[in-house]
Amino acid sequence: MREKLSQRTPTLEDVAKAAGVSRATVSRVVNGSTTVDARMRHQVAKAIETTGYIPNAAARTLVNGRTGTVALVISGSDGSADQLFRDPFFGRITGGVLRHLRSRSMHPTLMLADSGEARQEAVDFVRRGNADGALLVSTHAGDPLPRLFVDAGVPAVLFARPAVPVPISFVDLAHAAGAALAADRLADRGCRRVVTIAGPADLPAANDRLAGFQRAMERRGVPYVEVARGNFTIGSGERAMAELLATVPDADGVFAANDLMAVGALRVLHEHGRSVPDDVALIGFDDSEPAQLARPRLTTISQPVEQMAERMAAILLDHLSGATELTSVVFDPGLIIRESA
Amino acid sequence: MREKLSQRTPTLEDVAKAAGVSRATVSRVVNGSTTVDARMRHQVAKAIETTGYIPNAAARTLVNGRTGTVALVISGSDGSADQLFRDPFFGRITGGVLRHLRSRSMHPTLMLADSGEARQEAVDFVRRGNADGALLVSTHAGDPLPRLFVDAGVPAVLFARPAVPVPISFVDLAHAAGAALAADRLADRGCRRVVTIAGPADLPAANDRLAGFQRAMERRGVPYVEVARGNFTIGSGERAMAELLATVPDADGVFAANDLMAVGALRVLHEHGRSVPDDVALIGFDDSEPAQLARPRLTTISQPVEQMAERMAAILLDHLSGATELTSVVFDPGLIIRESA
DNA sequence: GTGCCGCGAGAGAGCGCTCTCTCACCTCTC
DNA sequence: GAGAGGTGAGAGAGCGCTCTCTCGCGGCAC
Numbered sequence A, B: 001m002r003e004k005l006s007q008r009t010p011t012l013e014d015v016a017k018a019a020g021v022s023r024a025t026v027s028r029v030v031n032g033s034t035t036v037d038a039r040m041r042h043q044v045a046k047a048i049e050t051t052g053y054i055p056n057a058a059a060r061t062l063v064n065g066r067t068g069t070v071a072l073v074i075s076g077s078d079g080s081a082d083q084l085f086r087d088p089f090f091g092r093i094t095g096g097v098l099r100h101l102r103s104r105s106m107h108p109t110l111m112l113a114d115s116g117e118a119r120q121e122a123v124d125f126v127r128r129g130n131a132d133g134a135l136l137v138s139t140h141a142g143d144p145l146p147r148l149f150v151d152a153g154v155p156a157v158l159f160a161r162p163a164v165p166v167p168i169s170f171v172d173l174a175h176a177a178g179a180a181l182a183a184d185r186l187a188d189r190g191c192r193r194v195v196t197i198a199g200p201a202d203l204p205a206a207n208d209r210l211a212g213f214q215r216a217m218e219r220r221g222v223p224y225v226e227v228a229r230g231n232f233t234i235g236s237g238e239r240a241m242a243e244l245l246a247t248v249p250d251a252d253g254v255f256a257a258n259d260l261m262a263v264g265a266l267r268v269l270h271e272h273g274r275s276v277p278d279d280v281a282l283i284g285f286d287d288s289e290p291a292q293l294a295r296p297r298l299t300t301i302s303q304p305v306e307q308m309a310e311r312m313a314a315i316l317l318d319h320l321s322g323a324t325e326l327t328s329v330v331f332d333p334g335l336i337i338r339e340s341a
Numbered sequence C: 001g002t003g004c005c006g007c008g009a010g011a012g013a014g015c016g017c018t019c020t021c022t023c024a025c026c027t028c029t030c
Numbered sequence D: 001g002a003g004a005g006g007t008g009a010g011a012g013a014g015c016g017c018t019c020t021c022t023c024g025c026g027g028c029a030c
Helices: A012-019 A023-030 A038-051 A057-064 A081-086 A088-102 A116-127 A145-151 A175-188 A204-219 A234-247 A259-271 A289-293 A305-320 B012-019 B023-030 B038-051 B057-064 B081-086 B088-102 B116-127 B145-152 B175-188 B204-219 B234-247 B259-271 B289-293 B305-320
Strands: A069-075 A107-112 A133-138 A156-159 A169-173 A194-198 A226-229 A253-256 A281-283 A300-302 A328-331 A334-336 B069-075 B107-112 B133-138 B156-159 B169-173 B194-198 B226-229 B253-256 B281-283 B300-302 B328-331 B334-336
Touching (some): A012 A023, A023 A038, A081 B088, A088 A133, A088 B107, A107 A116, A107 B088, A156 A305, A169 A175, A175 A281, A194 A204, A194 A234, A194 A259, A226 A234, A305 A328, B012 B023, B012 B038, B023 B038, B088 B133, B116 B133, B156 B305, B175 B300, B194 B259, B226 B234, B253 B259, B259 B289
Parallel strands (some): A156 A169, B133 B156, B169 B328, B194 B253
Antiparallel strands (some): A107 B107
């Protein structure tokens, strides 16, 4: 009776029957085992063709424990979902991850971890065996996510060094070195009255950039740099620049910890009648779209985000195939010289 | 022996043993069946707690045929992967899809269909039972993807109307109506020498915008509109604007089929000493980040991308729970008035 | 007091696959 | 020519879960 239902998707059994061999042999052919006679292999291949057979993923996973899926967990601070996805940064990471995974026939499942519940769901997703491991993109400070995954014993790799020490593999950028590139550029142009717009104080990346900039300026004979804090938005960049201009009216160089804040700074400088780069040199960070859109085009520090994401995926796959020691890879930033400095 | 391996993740069996009940009862508790005595339910809950049990997704899927996953297939023209992911448009779609899915405990798996092989892989992904259905974001003309899914009998919903007729559900924007909003705005400002930068001729959306704009201008007494084609990039917008300026030096209104081309047009207008909006009024399309970043800020046409994406997901879930009739939903665009017109 | 109904719990049969055993057969070697 | 060794194919036991079927037991009506 059941056999009559042609709607039923064909199984190994059906192919075996059609080819007049055992289920095991069909499985061998499907999985490319070499211990199958060429004639028989051909016969099975034909049966697969005619039946329209396609292996069932769940059954396979049930047996061998592998899903071919990894969770790509984007962790924003609570309730920041929408803003996150508009950020091209996220798209670049996705692109890099995808590039590495697809060549290994693996696929990323997207998850948003923007609440305690969602974070637990992300962990459980992997624990249930929906995915083999997780890629964590953590953008905010003190994110509990890495800890959760480590404690659950789930294979995971982090994008950006964890704010608090957690035994987990990660990729990151040499933020301080990037800031130093900016400092050197400003110094080379002869800037002496230099100010900087830093990111949130609880973000390791922001602090690294600030510290790296300050140290490098000191090396170049500028021991003190006035600092204002922003939160990586255009608006906060505007406010910070206005503040700095009030304190240091004769500033001749500005380093902003990201491009968006640099764009904000650019506006305020223009409003105050300062010409960029003639009166004030300005450098951003990230080499994002806005940096290219701005006029003058922003000189900025580039991150090899796609490469970092690819590497992150590669490290996870290593862990999945048994590598147990923790790995951390730090990438070098680059100086992109355009018009603003 | 096996029982001793505490590393083994606990199964229903283990919980059943710990609670002194049958496997079936534990399953009932886990799945929230009501036909379980409260005392027994409590007992089982405790056993789940102590054993750290978590249901195995593959086993479940094997039995009931549902995965809780949908494929989110981004279909670029061959080899356009990287550019795609930098486009915030993609991020907005992802955000909308995610918002709808997560409340139903479902998750999207990202797939890139930028080659024949990749397209087949996307179809097979669902056929293998890795996902219950597919969300197709097709951005280029004559995309074979929708056809492939329909032919394979795989539940799928499309973002944007298919370029060639295919029996498939989709969501789309009323492109012509959006263009008409732009036309009316220009006409209201008194523009009479109006030109437009259209998108690629093989894209339905681009043609709809062009036709809608032309018709609306005609209604407003401007029977002829000079057209140049671009491909939705800044550079192509620059070229098209230069071309139009050569043909229609006294143009006083420009409608670009997307914001990026509008940004390109803006640059060329400035280079040619035209002030926007005083000499020339300029309107874009999409309400993207660049529209807000540009100076003057771009007046533009907004698309409710997140809502469209949410609806697309909703339609797919309807199909998955049995709805069989095709659905198409067309969303209304909005006019976002800023500074450029 | 007997019979019937319904609720709650257990038994057991799969879901479709992989993989280890086992076995049949064939080719060497001495 | 007989035993050893190797190769290719089949049998069958799970993987962990759900769900139907069955059964026991208590409460109610007659």
